[in-house]
Amino acid sequence: MTTLKDVAKLAGVSPSTVSIVVNQKYDKLKISPATQEKVRKAIRELNYQPNVAAKVLRRNQTNEYMIAVYWANDARSAVIGSILKGFQHTIESNHYPVNIVIRPYRNGTLSQETDLQTRGAFHAAIIANTAAEDMEFLESFSPIIPTVLFNRYLKNYNTVIVDNHQFGSLAVKPFLTSTGRLGILSLKNPYLAMQTRRQAVIQAFKKANYQIENSSQLVSQEDTAEAGYEAMKMCSLDDLPDIFYCDSDTIAFGAIRYLQKKGISVPDKVVFLAAGTQTHETAQFLTPSLKTLEIPTQKIASTCLDTLMQILQGHEKPPIHKQCPPFMT
Template sequence: MATIKDVAKLSGVSVSTVSIILNGQAKARKISEKTQKKVLEAIKELNYNPSVSARRLRSSDKEKYTVGVYWAIDFTTGFLARFIEGLQTELVKSKLPVSTVICPFENNRLENESGLKNMSTYNAVIIANTNIKDQEFLNENPLPIPAVLINRNSEKYHTIRIDNVKAGEIAANHIFRKGITDVGMVIQKNSFYGMQERGKSFYNFFQRKGFKIPDELIVSVKNSVLGGTEAGEYFFRKGRIPRAVFVDSDVMAQGLIHFFNKNGVNVPEDCEVISVGIGPSEISKYFMPSITVVDMPLEKMASECIKLISEILEHNIDEKKHILLDTELVIRESSPLL
């Protein structure tokens, strides 16, 4: 059985660094996203599962509940960093008797996670970023412990999700109000459910207005800065730079804008860029030019998770609760107001 020392050795960091990341304190201790990702990948490779019983022995008597936070390992660490920050902020603020354990999982393999199948590992779980196969597993195999699903629809579990349809419409309406109808899209390969909803909503908005976005202006790339750069290269190869581009993550938007800047395409004068805000807001705010985003309320989502789980555990709630959160349009330089 793998130990925390094995994780530290494989990821090339200290045991204390691994412990800080597992306890959701990475941002507070200024541990880089790159280091966090290495540790999470090592945890998954070694199938390391922190000993909850040991954590309880080390913790204070006030920590009555332990909650597992299951997170798809191939999803952006920026999303995870914001979510964990929200969890920790709410726990400190409310002084709730809850501790959390980060549990990375590989998409299509959620059914292999033993911590979901018994009542002795966790008191409750938060499950984020499931794909279609993992969602089918959850729907067909009710878990023995309370579970809250993040950004997913399900009548069998408690859910907290973002209004992804509205998010796509907000981005589309911002562009359309300026009279811009020559629009492209950059979406993630093998995208998650929420991304698919936002992309379809953006696309359908323009179609309802009588403007179909051409297939040649929709590019699918990896959700990374490099992926965004490849999207820029794609538009150049096509010889077709749209007047505005909707990008479904700020990480990809950074790569796209970087490529445009290096190749003589001025943002926003030649091409406006509007993105979904998933990573830390400082990145989009201080990029050159700063990036207009439809910001995902990840900290609010995390806060609502803790409140809901506390209510479930303290009051034995059976009726499933479903919380829907709005998004906010943050105007910056890459796509300014009229």
């Protein structure tokens, strides 16, 4: 990301001169037209974008808290509406003076977000959807502003996570009266949280004496219904497991559709269980309906914001670690 100092270096002027031109105070402070043009040319060449959030922060230092939400710009952006509902509920319920700024980032590139590494852009931050590379960066980096991780855990950070142990217990609970075989339909490149949830489910079923066989472990190339459909073609229809756990409800939709086309009854012949990534109403109104283990995204978002406000207002001391229970539909 291009900084004001980069512009100053290219234009051959001081950073303060660039700031004066950007803020259009050049007449009052007598910056020559020639210098103004040098700065504007450097801005164009470097495609420099002034930090609007920092300006707002300076204007509202005593009135409102500016909180950045770093959200990966991938398939998970579909649930941002639920996240915003959680924030809104907390703001309205507690009359918090807060401005939320959504900061999209590319998964695995959090270290390039320079505003996280400098003071003045935001009062606090919520970081979500981090990949393994992002977690490595965060472990090596001491947060400058109050920061909470959304459904990720690091000892030195504030965290709000789903209770993964309860995730596994909740998954196996309807099937404790019998034993059998568990099949797995996983993603080729799963998100970090998907892997954690899958392992919790596998361990819970193993503890309940279910068998997990290699022949019933399938891989979906992408997180799409079409990819789930194609992955299910690799399973022997004469030797189906009793239950299939899927990394996402999206790939489960495709897998179920394939079995339906082959005349196999779901859930009479095989039961599908999936981690919810769509709205839970989608799974409920599917024919046949799909059992989904839901991440309480709205509750996690609400708790993240409330945790930051408690720290900013001096009511709690970090690091704070909280858990939210999953639920099944």
